[in-house]
Amino acid sequence: MDKNRKHPPFEYPEWLALPSDLQEDGPVLLSKKLLRRWELVLQARQIPFRCEDHASGWQIIVPPVYFDRACKELRLYEQENHNWPPPLPDVIPPQDNILSTLSVLFLIACFHNLTLLSINLLGHHPVDWVGLGNAHVEKIMQGQWWRLLTSLTLHADWLHLLGNMIIGALFVVRLCRDLGSGLGWSLLLASGVFGNLCNALLQQPDHRAVGASTAVFGAVGLLAAIGLIRYRHNLRRRWILPVAAALALLALLGSSGERTDLGAHLFGFVCGFGLGLVAESMLNRYGRPGVRLNRLLALGCTSLVLLVWWAALR
Numbered sequence: 001m002d003k004n005r006k007h008p009p010f011e012y013p014e015w016l017a018l019p020s021d022l023q024e025d026g027p028v029l030l031s032k033k034l035l036r037r038w039e040l041v042l043q044a045r046q047i048p049f050r051c052e053d054h055a056s057g058w059q060i061i062v063p064p065v066y067f068d069r070a071c072k073e074l075r076l077y078e079q080e081n082h083n084w085p086p087p088l089p090d091v092i093p094p095q096d097n098i099l100s101t102l103s104v105l106f107l108i109a110c111f112h113n114l115t116l117l118s119i120n121l122l123g124h125h126p127v128d129w130v131g132l133g134n135a136h137v138e139k140i141m142q143g144q145w146w147r148l149l150t151s152l153t154l155h156a157d158w159l160h161l162l163g164n165m166i167i168g169a170l171f172v173v174r175l176c177r178d179l180g181s182g183l184g185w186s187l188l189l190a191s192g193v194f195g196n197l198c199n200a201l202l203q204q205p206d207h208r209a210v211g212a213s214t215a216v217f218g219a220v221g222l223l224a225a226i227g228l229i230r231y232r233h234n235l236r237r238r239w240i241l242p243v244a245a246a247l248a249l250l251a252l253l254g255s256s257g258e259r260t261d262l263g264a265h266l267f268g269f270v271c272g273f274g275l276g277l278v279a280e281s282m283l284n285r286y287g288r289p290g291v292r293l294n295r296l297l298a299l300g301c302t303s304l305v306l307l308v309w310w311a312a313l314r
Contacts, residue, residue: 014064016064029058038077045073048063097176101181133151134209135151135264137200137206138206141205149192149196174223179288182294182297186301188272189304191215195272199267217266225274
């Protein structure tokens with residue numbers, strides 16, 4: 001008998017071994033995993049027991065007066081926890097759209113070059129891209145709604161742009177490979193716009209901001225929410241880790257630097273997280289959008305960006 005095991009404070013002349021299948025004439029040897037589960041159940045129900053180690057398995061023995069009660073409690077436990085944890089969700093094959101996603105990021109970098117040039121356009125001599133498109137709180141509140149989106153396409157300098165492109169590529173590529181480019185970019189723009197709106201509601205009227213980092217942290221929130229919903233029933237995948245990792249990244253990259261807009265980063269993450277919860281729940285019900293719908297969504301995103309800049313220039 002294992003001397004390290006806890007013994008009940010009283011003895012019985014005869015002890016009965018609990019069968020592994022909970023049938024009176026079944027085998028009595030248990031696996032170590034099953035033994036640990038049953039020990040917890042018996043301890044919680046205050047049923048005295050002993051554990052015996054044999055060469056090919058373990059036995060749990062209980063006093064005869066507790067045998068029926070122990071079997072009943074263990075049967076109830078096994079019935080309630082049957083098929084738990086649930087199986088992992090089906091693996092969704094990633095969509096091969098890395099090139100298209102990186103191309104969009106490249107176009108954002110090209111647009112930054114364009115903003116540095118002296119261009120005469122639609123009565124502007126030259127166009128003051130940052131002045132027309134930055135997230136200026138007072139002007140947003142006066143009705144210049146397009147600044148919520150145009151500011152996402154602007155950057156203060158090359159270092160600002162490079163940081164968003166490198167960090168953003170990691171999350172945006174993964175998001176678009178999972179959801180498709182159309183849906184992925186639609187959610188990114190939405191999280192960036194809503195993040196800027198929430199930030200504008202709380203900032204001073206003279207606050208100004210530019211940069212895609214609001215949407216980048218929206219991507220972090222989206223991925224965290226998708227992981228939370230997708231693996232919420234499977235503890236083996238530790239579904240809380242995506243949220244913890246996202247918050248750690250927000251603290252590490254989203255709150256340092258003199259010109260860092262912590263509010264925009266935080267609200268981008270929060271809005272992305274909320275949109276991710278809704279999107280993943282809808283995808284569980286209706287499935288991932290097909291190629292045609294993704295193309296329409298991608299076209300809609302492109303048209304929307306052109307529309308807001310047209311409104312800003314006019």
